[in-house]
Amino acid sequence: MDFEPVICFEIHAELKTHSKLFCACPNTPLAKPNRNICPICAGHPGVLPVLNKKAVELCIKAGLAFNCRINPTSKFARKNYFYPDLPKGYQISQYDSPLCEDGVLFVPYRDKELVPVGIKRVHLEEDAGKLVYTSKGIEEAEYGLVDLNRAGVPLIEIVSDHERDPITDLDVARSYLETVRQILRYIGASDCLMEMGQMRADVNVSLRPKGSKGFGNRVEIKNMSSFRFIIEAISYEISRQRELYLQGKQVVQETRLFDEGKKITIPMRSKEDAPDYRYFPEPDLVPLNIDETFVERLKRDLPELPYSKALRFKETYGLSKEEALTITREKGVGEYFEDCLSYCSNPKRVFNWITKELFRLIPKEEISPKGETFPPSHMGELIRLLEEGKITDSLGRYVMERSVTTKRRPSEVVVEEGLEVIKEDRDLEEIIKGILSQNSDAVKKVRGGNLNTLNFLVGQTMRETKGKGDPKRIREIILRLTEETR
Amino acid sequence: MDYLNLSVKELNRLFLKGELSPVELLKATMERIHMVERDVNAFITTCLESAEKAAEESEKRYMKKAPLSPLDGIPVGVKDNIVTKGIRTTCGSRILKDYIPPYNATVVEKLLAAGAVIVGKTNMDEFAMGSSTENSAFGPTKNPYSEAHVPGGSSGGSAAAVALREVICSLGSDTGGSIRQPAAFCGVVGMKPTYGRVSRFGLVAFASSLDQIGPITSNVEDCAILLNHIAGYDPMDSTSADIPVPDYTMVLGRPIEGIRIGVPQEYTQEGVDHRILEFFEEAKEALREVGAKIVQISLPHTRYSVAAYYIIATAEASSNLARYDGVKYGSRREGSDLLSTYELTRSTGFGKEVKRRIMLGSYVLSSGYYEAYYMKAMKVRTLIKMDFDSAFQYVDAILAPISPVPTFKIGERVKDPLSMYLIDIFTTPANLCGIPGISVPFGKIEGLPMGVQLLGRPFEEDTLLQVAYALQKGVKG
Numbered sequence: 001m002d003f004e005p006v007i008c009f010e011i012h013a014e015l016k017t018h019s020k021l022f023c024a025c026p027n028t029p030l031a032k033p034n035r036n037i038c039p040i041c042a043g044h045p046g047v048l049p050v051l052n053k054k055a056v057e058l059c060i061k062a063g064l065a066f067n068c069r070i071n072p073t074s075k076f077a078r079k080n081y082f083y084p085d086l087p088k089g090y091q092i093s094q095y096d097s098p099l100c101e102d103g104v105l106f107v108p109y110r111d112k113e114l115v116p117v118g119i120k121r122v123h124l125e126e127d128a129g130k131l132v133y134t135s136k137g138i139e140e141a142e143y144g145l146v147d148l149n150r151a152g153v154p155l156i157e158i159v160s161d162h163e164r165d166p167i168t169d170l171d172v173a174r175s176y177l178e179t180v181r182q183i184l185r186y187i188g189a190s191d192c193l194m195e196m197g198q199m200r201a202d203v204n205v206s207l208r209p210k211g212s213k214g215f216g217n218r219v220e221i222k223n224m225s226s227f228r229f230i231i232e233a234i235s236y237e238i239s240r241q242r243e244l245y246l247q248g249k250q251v252v253q254e255t256r257l258f259d260e261g262k263k264i265t266i267p268m269r270s271k272e273d274a275p276d277y278r279y280f281p282e283p284d285l286v287p288l289n290i291d292e293t294f295v296e297r298l299k300r301d302l303p304e305l306p307y308s309k310a311l312r313f314k315e316t317y318g319l320s321k322e323e324a325l326t327i328t329r330e331k332g333v334g335e336y337f338e339d340c341l342s343y344c345s346n347p348k349r350v351f352n353w354i355t356k357e358l359f360r361l362i363p364k365e366e367i368s369p370k371g372e373t374f375p376p377s378h379m380g381e382l383i384r385l386l387e388e389g390k391i392t393d394s395l396g397r398y399v400m401e402r403s404v405t406t407k408r409r410p411s412e413v414v415v416e417e418g419l420e421v422i423k424e425d426r427d428l429e430e431i432i433k434g435i436l437s438q439n440s441d442a443v444k445k446v447r448g449g450n451l452n453t454l455n456f457l458v459g460q461t462m463r464e465t466k467g468k469g470d471p472k473r474i475r476e477i478i479l480r481l482t483e484e485t486r
Numbered sequence: 487m488d489y490l491n492l493s494v495k496e497l498n499r500l501f502l503k504g505e506l507s508p509v510e511l512l513k514a515t516m517e518r519i520h521m522v523e524r525d526v527n528a529f530i531t532t533c534l535e536s537a538e539k540a541a542e543e544s545e546k547r548y549m550k551k552a553p554l555s556p557l558d559g560i561p562v563g564v565k566d567n568i569v570t571k572g573i574r575t576t577c578g579s580r581i582l583k584d585y586i587p588p589y590n591a592t593v594v595e596k597l598l599a600a601g602a603v604i605v606g607k608t609n610m611d612e613f614a615m616g617s618s619t620e621n622s623a624f625g626p627t628k629n630p631y632s633e634a635h636v637p638g639g640s641s642g643g644s645a646a647a648v649a650l651r652e653v654i655c656s657l658g659s660d661t662g663g664s665i666r667q668p669a670a671f672c673g674v675v676g677m678k679p680t681y682g683r684v685s686r687f688g689l690v691a692f693a694s695s696l697d698q699i700g701p702i703t704s705n706v707e708d709c710a711i712l713l714n715h716i717a718g719y720d721p722m723d724s725t726s727a728d729i730p731v732p733d734y735t736m737v738l739g740r741p742i743e744g745i746r747i748g749v750p751q752e753y754t755q756e757g758v759d760h761r762i763l764e765f766f767e768e769a770k771e772a773l774r775e776v777g778a779k780i781v782q783i784s785l786p787h788t789r790y791s792v793a794a795y796y797i798i799a800t801a802e803a804s805s806n807l808a809r810y811d812g813v814k815y816g817s818r819r820e821g822s823d824l825l826s827t828y829e830l831t832r833s834t835g836f837g838k839e840v841k842r843r844i845m846l847g848s849y850v851l852s853s854g855y856y857e858a859y860y861m862k863a864m865k866v867r868t869l870i871k872m873d874f875d876s877a878f879q880y881v882d883a884i885l886a887p888i889s890p891v892p893t894f895k896i897g898e899r900v901k902d903p904l905s906m907y908l909i910d911i912f913t914t915p916a917n918l919c920g921i922p923g924i925s926v927p928f929g930k931i932e933g934l935p936m937g938v939q940l941l942g943r944p945f946e947e948d949t950l951l952q953v954a955y956a957l958q959k960g961v962k963g
Contacts, residue, residue, distance in 0.1 A: 039587075039588055039589050042814060043809045043814065044569075044587065044588065044589070044814075044815070045569060045575070045577070045582065045585070045587070045690040045691075045809070046567075046568075046569045046587070046591060046687070046688040046689055046690045046691070047687070047688075048686060048687050048722060048723050048724065048725075049724070050721065050722060050724055051724065078805050080804075080805050080808060080851070082808065082811060082828055084811070084813045084824065087809060087813075087814060088808065088809045089805070089807075089808020089809045089811060090805050090808055146813060146814070276852055276853045278804075278805070278848065278851035278852060278853075278856075279851075280801060280802075280805070280851050280856070280860060283693075283694035283695035283725075283802055284691075284694050284724065284725065285724050285725075286724055286725060
């Protein structure tokens with residue numbers, strides 16, 4: 001029998017706000033332990049939460065980007081459980097009436113067609129603190145220390161649907177994760193830096209016979225913090241469950257953990273041991289009423305989202321689909337690309353110089369039209385110098401490097417370092433003649449049609465001119481001179 | 487002259503005239519505390535040193551003829567579930583017996599800004615769970631009129647302290663009658679304002695959707711003055727109402743002719759002590775005499791209020807009290823692992839009644855029972871509220887008994903929690919509906935005070951004060 005997996009994600013992303021979700025403490029969880037805490041986020045007796053408006057805005061923006069309905073009234077609820085990093089003994093979250101519901105996200109499938117993924121809900125909640133142990137594991141540690149800097153940091157939880165357009169393919173799963181991350185970064189909701197714990201995911205995996213609409217018992221894999229581990233865990237879980245079914249066995253509904261070293265999932269707790277969170281409406285907060293004009297304003301403020309940007313770049317600038325997807329992967333890069341084109345007019349060339357050269361020099365995440373290191377005007381100037389033949393491609397790379405490190409304009413680098421292409425053929429001829437006279441064997445070979453030797457001579461000349469000669473011209477001159485001296 | 491029997495306004499006049507100083511008044515207060523406190527046990531903590539400083543500051547202001555408010559220099563007591571920065575706040579619980587809050591409740595900030603002199607933290611049922619102040623880890627408070635009797639609860643300390651003039655006025659909190667009932671049992675005035683009228687920021691939560699801070703005073707005028715200074719919107723409390731605060735003293739003495747007072751037929755039926763019914767009739771007559779129009783009304787769902795109340799209140803409490811886990815503050819009893827530390831800390835830190843309510847509340851929120859209990863209770867709450875909404879279309883205030891039974895003896899009901907819960911039958915509806923209520927002394931039963939309550943429309947505390955003032959005058963006259 002052929003099986004298909006049903007994969008559901010619960011993605012948590014830390015929102016990029018100045019302060020925490022319910023108090024005025026700074027949202028900087030990685031500060032020195034317990035620096036950014038107050039009676040409210042430390043759960044002192046008598047404190048009350050006050051909702052952060054910016055967090056609501058960012059959650060709505062995410063909801064809009066995932067094509068959700070923004071509920072005019074939503075509510076907060078308490079999720080009750082005991083843990084030392086949870087100061088109040090409950091987490092303020094949203095339960096039966098979340099802020100955003102019933103969306104759909106189109107994700108590129110193998111960089112080609114778009115596949116819809118149903119989004120069940122996007123809701124707001126607070127993060128818990130962190131436990132730090134003195135020795136390596138929880139088991140050996142004599143005691144644990146509580147750091148509450150992260151307690152009360154705003155999170156959104158994005159839940160993909162298991163019924164409406166569920167993810168049934170590992171490639172789609174990967175693309176979904178990447179697209180969610182990309183969009184959250186685009187709209188400025190979260191930086192989603194996995195290594196900083198800004199994005200975490202739980203995933204539910206079940207198998208069903210292909211074509212069936214039912215559901216098998218699902219397994220939840222908790223709290224993974226890298227895309228690679230998530231995909232490995234799902235992949236393992238799919239084969240484990242398939243194996244069980246093929247042996248005529250049942251899959252047990254349970255929560256499992258991914259062992260990153262062994263690349264397997266291991267049981268954590270069974271369905272029977274699942275905690276009862278005793279959700280109930282949070283009485284300290286009034287229902288969250290969102291008026292339509294507020295949503296409209298946020299909708300207007302929403303930036304162009306990656307996929308439509310890619311399509312537009314493809315149409316407008318004649319990039320291939322793959323190129324358009326590459327250049328729009330990071331919002332800053334896409335904007336940078338477009339800004340460069342107001343200084344020069346060769347999209348393909350700009351694309352190549354960004355992806356092949358600039359990416360080597362500046363981390364992708366830091367590229368933006370407002371960046372000072374190599375602003376679009378510099379890129380435009382560099383492209384013009386190349387187009388006007390004032391510098392060669394190889395020299396261009398050097399000029400870019402110097403421009404990035406010294407923050408001077410490319411034209412300044414060229415002038416100050418005397419890098420202008422040797423324009424006069426007579427000057428070039430003198431140099432080439434010198435080289436040919438020292439390599440009479442090579443000259444013979446070139447006459448005999450040996451292209452490797454020709455390239456060797458071109459290389460020698462380039463070295464001699466420190467890259468200032470135009471290789472095309474050099475090649476022509478060598479060929480002419482070897483013929484002439486025959 | 488016994489200054490302690492004067493009202494806030496009279497004291498204020500003496501301060502302004504220079505005939506009495508806040509320091510002298512505090513001294514008289516301290517003497518009174520010294521004299522009666524051993525017997526009555528109204529305070530858990532007194533802070534006489536800081537009170538002396540505050541009184542001295544107040545005196546300087548009066549010398550400059552620049553008092554901050556009519557409360558300037560007035561000794562007040564604060565219920566021990568309202569946090570005071572640097573002053574131990576125990577909630578009457580062992581688990582917080584050494585807890586010193588790092589911040590002030592909004593009402594405390596307001597009292598300090600008005601120049602009031604905080605004398606101490608008053609005794610209470612642990613986490614405000616009780617109707618007799620017997621459930622305090624610091625021993626019960628006694629009724630000011632009889633050591634054998636309870637003062638009511640949970641704000642028993644606040645009510646007894648005012649009755650015995652250990653303080654001029656005090657703050658209590660009312661979740662199901664905890665201001666009004668002890669006020670009645672101690673012969674003083676107590677008001678539960680509209681939910682949202684007074685900030686809850688810094689009130690240690692028992693049941694968040696029901697809790698409200700309010701004044702306990704010896705007369706209606708003091709009540710109005712104290713309410714003036716604690717009411718108002720607080721950006722730190724999302725459930726507080728952004729509605730202007732009138733000067734509540736303005737309505738006092740205004741004739742109540744034509745004001746319609748509803749008398750619920752269900753409140754005078756089975757199970758109510760006959761002497762209480764007699765006083766109730768008298769109160770009705772007294773109001774009629776001063777011009778009020780008495781209207782028979784029906785509040786049929788009141789009979790479910792205790793049941794709904796004890797589900798909703800315990801549900802919220804089970805969550806609100808989860809933070810006392812020994813991790814961050816408060817008492818901790820180390821166990822061999824995390825779970826046993828939790829168990830030891832909480833089983834030794836909380837008293838019997840608190841544990842009973844945490845268990846009840848956890849149960850009614852459990853999956854599989856939530857709909858049957860919590861959801862249903864919430865529906866009943868809506869029905870009770872609808873009763874009141876429709877009654878208030880025809881009447882301006884409702885007159886009702888406070889308690890179906892007179893003050894009882896210490897120990898008399900502790901063994902039977904249900905009989906204790908049932909005492910709250912007439913007080914819990916105001917909390918479930920969020921409406922204001924005031925308790926006014928009315929009559930005595932076997933020498934012990936009793937009172938009646940007036941309930942009003944949301945944010946119409948002024949009407950209640952106006953009627954209560956008239957009733958009080960009627961009683962006195």
